[in-house]
Amino acid sequence: MNAITSYAHIKHNTVTVNGTVVFKSASSVSIHEFLLESYKFLAMNYPKFHKMDVQCKLAIIATEFALRETALLTENDLAKIAIVFSNHASSLDTDKAYQNSISDKSNYFPSPAIFVYTLPNITIGELAIRHKITGENAFFVCEKFDPALLINYCESLYLNGIDAVIAGWVEAETNNDEAFIFLSESQRNTNKNAIFKPLNQTTLTELYNLT
Amino acid sequence: MDALIEKLKGQIIEQLNLAEVKPEEINPDSPLFGEGLGLDSIDALELIVLLEKHYGIKIQDPKDGKTIFQSLRTMAEYIKSQGKS
Amino acid sequence: MSQKVYITGLGMISAIGNNVPECFLSLSQSKTGIGKIQYLTTRYKDEFLAGEIKLSNAELADLVGDQNPALNRNSYIAMLAAKEAVLNSGIDTKDGLRTGVISSTTVAGMSKTELYYKDLFKNDEHLDVLDTHDCGDSTERIADYIGNVDYVTTISTACSSAANAIMLGCRMIKHGHLDRVVVGGVDALSKFTFNGFNTLMILDREWCRPFDENRKGLNLGEGAAFVVIEGENALNHRKGKALAELIGYANTNDAYHLTASSPEGFGATLAIQQALALSGLKPTDIDYINMHGTGTPNNDLSESKATVAVFGNQVPKFSSTKAFTGHTLAAAASIEAVISVLSLQNSMIFPNLNFNTPIAETGLIPETTLVHTPLNVILSNSFGFGGNCSSLLFKKA
Numbered sequence: 001m002n003a004i005t006s007y008a009h010i011k012h013n014t015v016t017v018n019g020t021v022v023f024k025s026a027s028s029v030s031i032h033e034f035l036l037e038s039y040k041f042l043a044m045n046y047p048k049f050h051k052m053d054v055q056c057k058l059a060i061i062a063t064e065f066a067l068r069e070t071a072l073l074t075e076n077d078l079a080k081i082a083i084v085f086s087n088h089a090s091s092l093d094t095d096k097a098y099q100n101s102i103s104d105k106s107n108y109f110p111s112p113a114i115f116v117y118t119l120p121n122i123t124i125g126e127l128a129i130r131h132k133i134t135g136e137n138a139f140f141v142c143e144k145f146d147p148a149l150l151i152n153y154c155e156s157l158y159l160n161g162i163d164a165v166i167a168g169w170v171e172a173e174t175n176n177d178e179a180f181i182f183l184s185e186s187q188r189n190t191n192k193n194a195i196f197k198p199l200n201q202t203t204l205t206e207l208y209n210l211t
Numbered sequence: 212m213d214a215l216i217e218k219l220k221g222q223i224i225e226q227l228n229l230a231e232v233k234p235e236e237i238n239p240d241s242p243l244f245g246e247g248l249g250l251d252s253i254d255a256l257e258l259i260v261l262l263e264k265h266y267g268i269k270i271q272d273p274k275d276g277k278t279i280f281q282s283l284r285t286m287a288e289y290i291k292s293q294g295k296s
Numbered sequence: 297m298s299q300k301v302y303i304t305g306l307g308m309i310s311a312i313g314n315n316v317p318e319c320f321l322s323l324s325q326s327k328t329g330i331g332k333i334q335y336l337t338t339r340y341k342d343e344f345l346a347g348e349i350k351l352s353n354a355e356l357a358d359l360v361g362d363q364n365p366a367l368n369r370n371s372y373i374a375m376l377a378a379k380e381a382v383l384n385s386g387i388d389t390k391d392g393l394r395t396g397v398i399s400s401t402t403v404a405g406m407s408k409t410e411l412y413y414k415d416l417f418k419n420d421e422h423l424d425v426l427d428t429h430d431c432g433d434s435t436e437r438i439a440d441y442i443g444n445v446d447y448v449t450t451i452s453t454a455c456s457s458a459a460n461a462i463m464l465g466c467r468m469i470k471h472g473h474l475d476r477v478v479v480g481g482v483d484a485l486s487k488f489t490f491n492g493f494n495t496l497m498i499l500d501r502e503w504c505r506p507f508d509e510n511r512k513g514l515n516l517g518e519g520a521a522f523v524v525i526e527g528e529n530a531l532n533h534r535k536g537k538a539l540a541e542l543i544g545y546a547n548t549n550d551a552y553h554l555t556a557s558s559p560e561g562f563g564a565t566l567a568i569q570q571a572l573a574l575s576g577l578k579p580t581d582i583d584y585i586n587m588h589g590t591g592t593p594n595n596d597l598s599e600s601k602a603t604v605a606v607f608g609n610q611v612p613k614f615s616s617t618k619a620f621t622g623h624t625l626a627a628a629a630s631i632e633a634v635i636s637v638l639s640l641q642n643s644m645i646f647p648n649l650n651f652n653t654p655i656a657e658t659g660l661i662p663e664t665t666l667v668h669t670p671l672n673v674i675l676s677n678s679f680g681f682g683g684n685c686s687s688l689l690f691k692k693a
Contacts, residue, residue: 089430
């Protein structure tokens with residue numbers, strides 16, 4: 001039975017994990033500072049984090065919070081863990097940053113480190129590198145959070161031999177940054193903090209709207 | 212040379228977002244890549260941008276970076292050799 | 297259990313032709329489409345070559361028959377290629393069966409947005425351009441252009457995007473969600489892309505040389521390609537004709553670096569192996585590989601190593617067709633899917649242009665002239681930034 005075993009929702013400088021607020025920064029704090037504070041709160045020790053764009057940081061932090069409540073990484077083959085993300089604006093936030101670096105002719109020093117983040121699936125790449133996950137991965141660009149799309153894709157992954165999925169919605173957008181990451185697994189895992197909710201559209205919609 | 216090395220430390224930390232690294236932790240003779248600072252090929256490209264932005268030095272072939280960016284000292288020596296320090 | 301999935305229609309526009317017959321002619325005459333930049337306005341006009349579609353935006357608008365000023369190059373070429381695929385297949389989207397459109401793109405409407413980027417901060421005159429900027433826009437336009445579409449979605453996984461669109465379409469048919477799907481990818485050239493790839497220093501200033509020891513990088517290209525894939529039930533129902541069967545596919549992550557492939561081609565090896573496993577075929581069953589082969593020092597070495605890891609000393613005939621079309625990013629995998637089907641249909645391997653010296657480390661030698669030989673199964677690889685690796689397997693129908 002495939003289940004949702006943990007989820008994390010970042011919105012308005014607040015992290016909610018499995019329905020409980022676990023970390024919060026003042027609303028006046030910028031998204032960059034909030035993400036840095038979250039990183040410190042998690043005691044992550046991952047220097048590469050500081051090089052990432054906001055979208056990657058949102059995904060890395062939200063996934064980190066969700067993963068702490070399960071044994072997903074240790075109880076599944078890393079080649080059988082899939083990552084499926086989605087959002088509305090692809091990589092727009094960083095596209096703008098890169099565009100600004102090339103549109104000023106008198107100060108033309110385009111940054112390779114910014115350009116690499118002008119693809120939405122780089123978010124998946126960062127997560128895959130962080131945890132050495134080599135299973136299937138896909139990034140969808142759609143109108144809004146789409147439970148049907150994600151559930152259908154998860155089901156199809158399970159039919160194709162995948163054992164666990166890290167999925168969700170992640171969008172860097174000024175004043176509206178958001179990450180909703182849920183973990184799903186085909187086998188019960190041994191972490192006592194894991195939740196076991198049915199992997200279906202109704203449940204996913206509920207969990208997303210809860211916060 | 213030492214002044215240039217000190218200046219480069221600050222510029223590298225800023226350009227490469229090495230938020231958790233303090234200038235005094237960078238040994239001028241330690242390798243910049245692989246071990247040590249853990250830099251990768253994107254960082255090498257950023258160092259090329261750094262040379263152009265701060266020192267007006269243009270590098271066309273990324274392979275040249277391999278010798279120039281061996282350590283902070285080789286980087287400083289290269290800048291000196293270009294008469295750009 | 298699940299039904300077979302066939303490719304029944306092809307559509308393609310690229311530097312080597314505005315439709316499939318034109319592209320086939322260029323391929324069989326070894327005529328590259330890469331040359332001096334003629335259409336894109338960029339500071340790199342005289343510095344780099346590109347695989348441009350040989351039509352202006354006005355000419356494309358005429359071909360599409362839509363003068364909506366907000367439309368962009370990305371939508372025009374996507375609509376043209378998708379329509380060609382639908383017409384080629386002979387499907388009728390009004391016959392009551394379920395049709396989907398799954399497209400993919402990386403830069404979307406950037407080629408137009410960047411022209412007005414500065415103005416947009418000053419006034420609202422070109423605000424309608426923003427409506428057509430998003431990745432999903434060209435997909436929606438394709439769906440409207442074709443008509444009667446039940447499902448639409450857009451994938452963006454860098455240079456393997458279209459392979460993942462093809463894979464998802466195939467699964468949706470196998471799992472009974474759809475009867476047929478128009479799948480593929482599109483990317484029009486933009487200044488943004490040129491600046492970005494130049495920033496990464498992986499552009500060759502001359503013609504790209506895939507799998508050559510002295511390769512310097514890739515040439516950018518633009519294009520759109522779509523294929524119609526149909527479940528055998530829908531195909532039999534309308535007594536249609538299959539062009540090829542899609543018998544295997546897999547996607548993995550290299551989990552190594554944001555833009556570079558791992559030195560040993562770990563993710564690529566996994567993708568090829570898993571696609572083979574799904575098809576039930578052995579490595580020796582593969583007659584030809586259409587490689588990702590971008591011409592960058594990193595990709596071609598890594599892909600060569602993955603090839604050796606899977607095929608050992610029995611590496612099949614292979615070539616990269618990127619020296620014809622340039623690297624068309626999100627469209628690359630669907631362009632190469634069309635080329636693979638053309639290879640199967642015509643028993644032809646299209647050459648790997650500009651090759652001279654094998655890579656010292658692996659010694660692999662691609663096909664460098666047009667080869668006439670019976671082909672039954674073709675493997676096509678596509679790898680993207682972010683570690684995304686996809687492999688597809690096509691079988692003669």
